[in-house]
Amino acid sequence: MTKRQDIDRSGLTLILMGGWTAEAEVSRNSGKACYDSAIRKGWTAECLEVERDIAQQLITRKPARVFNALHGQMGEDGNIQGLLNLLEIPYTHSGVLASAIAMDKPATKAALSPHGIRFPDDLNITIDGDVMCIGHPNQPKFNAPVVIKPRNDGSSIGVMLIEDCTKLPPYSTWIQNPEQSAPQLMAEPMIPGRELTVAVLNGQPLTVTEITQSNHFYDYEAKYASGGSQHQLPADVPDHVAEQAMAWAALAHNVLGCRGVSRSDFRWDDDKDELYMLEINTQPGMTATSLVPEQTAYCGTSMDDLVDQLLEAAQCD
Ligand SMILES: Nc1ncnc2c1ncn2[C@@H]1O[C@H](COP(=O)(O)OP(=O)(O)O)[C@@H](O)[C@H]1O
Numbered sequence: 060m061t062k063r064q065d066i067d068r069s070g071l072t073l074i075l076m077g078g079w080t081a082e083a084e085v086s087r088n089s090g091k092a093c094y095d096s097a098i099r100k101g102w103t104a105e106c107l108e109v110e111r112d113i114a115q116q117l118i119t120r121k122p123a124r125v126f127n128a129l130h131g132q133m134g135e136d137g138n139i140q141g142l143l144n145l146l147e148i149p150y151t152h153s154g155v156l157a158s159a160i161a162m163d164k165p166a167t168k169a170a171l172s173p174h175g176i177r178f179p180d181d182l183n184i185t186i187d188g189d190v191m192c193i194g195h196p197n198q199p200k201f202n203a204p205v206v207i208k209p210r211n212d213g214s215s216i217g218v219m220l221i222e223d224c225t226k227l228p229p230y231s232t233w234i235q236n237p238e239q240s241a242p243q244l245m246a247e248p249m250i251p252g253r254e255l256t257v258a259v260l261n262g263q264p265l266t267v268t269e270i271t272q273s274n275h276f277y278d279y280e281a282k283y284a285s286g287g288s289q290h291q292l293p294a295d296v297p298d299h300v301a302e303q304a305m306a307w308a309a310l311a312h313n314v315l316g317c318r319g320v321s322r323s324d325f326r327w328d329d330d331k332d333e334l335y336m337l338e339i340n341t342q343p344g345m346t347a348t349s350l351v352p353e354q355t356a357y358c359g360t361s362m363d364d365l366v367d368q369l370l371e372a373a374q375c376d
C-alpha cells in the first residue's frame with residue numbers, strides 16, 4: 060500500500076492501553092505490541108496507561124491521534140470513543156454506535172439477526188438474591204448444557220459452561236470485584252462443535268481460523284496461557300462453512316458501521332452443519348500472535364503494516 064503523504068507522523072500518537080477492567084492486562088499486551096509497530100513505521104508514539112483522569116490527560120497532552128488498544132468496558136463500548144469525539148482527537152477502530160452495540164451481546168443479536176445472521180437463542184435468566192434460574196417458572200425446565208456469561212464483557216471473563224441447569228452456581232460466583240458494578244448475565248444453549256473466527260479489515264473478510272484447546276472450553280486461560288490454544292488457518296472446514304462465516308463477519312462489520320478492523324467469533328455445530336455467530340469484537344486482541352494480526356499476515360499485511368493502516372485511517376465519528 061502506498062503511504063499517504065498528507066499525514067504528518069511527527070505529531071504525538073498516543074497508544075491508549077490498560078484501564079481498570081478485568082481486561083486491562085490483555086490490553087497492555089496489545090498496546091505494547093502496537094507501540095513497537097508504530098515506532099518501526101515512523102510514528103511519534105507513546106503509550107498511555109488509562110486511568111480515571113483520562114480526559115484531563117488527553118486535554119493536557121493534546122495528541123494528534125490516538126491508537127485505541129483498550130479492551131472491554133469503557134475502552135470498547137463507546138465511552139472512550141465519545142470522549143475522543145468531544146475532544147476532536149482522531150482514533151483508530153470503531154466509533155460510538157458500533158462499539159456500544161458490539162459490546163452488548165443481546166443488542167448485537169437484535170441488530171444482526173434481522174439480516175439473517177444466526178445466533179444461539181437467548182434463554183431467560185432470573186436472579187433472585189443469590190439464586191439463579193434459567194427458563195420461566197411455568198415452562199418445562201431446559202435441561203441441555205448452557206453457557207452463562209456477562210452480556211458485556213470480553214476475553215471469556217465470567218463465561219461458564221453449565222452441564223446441568225438444575226444445579227446453577229450462586230450469582231455471587233460472578234462477582235469478582237465487589238467495587239465494580241454487578242455483572243449482567245445472559246444464558247444460551249451450549250453450541251457443540253468447533254470454534255471459528257474471522258477478521259474483517261476495511262469491510263473485507265480475511266480468512267477463517269479454527270481455534271482448538273486442550274481445555275474442553277475456550278476460557279480465559281485457554282485464550283491467554285502459553286500453549287493454551289492452537290490456531291489453524293485457514294481452518295480445515297468445508298467451503299460453504301468458511302464462505303458463510305466470512306460473509307456473516309463482513310455483514311456484521313458493515314451493518315454496525317465498524318471501522319478499521321473487527322473480529323467475529325463463531326461456533327460451528329459440525330453434526331448438524333449449523334453455523335452460529337457468538338459476537339463481534341470491535342477491539343480485538345492485537346499482539347503479534349493474536350488472531351487478527353495472524354490473519355492479516357496470512358493475507359499479506361504484516362503486523363507493522365496493519366498498525367500503520369489503522370493509524371492512517373484514524374478519525375472521529
Ligand atoms: N453459546 C455458546 N456455546 C458454546 N460455546 C460458547 C457459547 N458462548 C460462549 N462460548 C464459548 O466461550 C467463549 C467466549 O464467549 P464469547 O461469547 O465469544 O464472549 P467473550 O469472548 O466476549 O468473552 C467462546 O469463544 C466460546 O468458546
Ligand SMILES: [Mg+2]
Pocket residue numbers: 214215324337338
Ligand atoms: Mg469472543
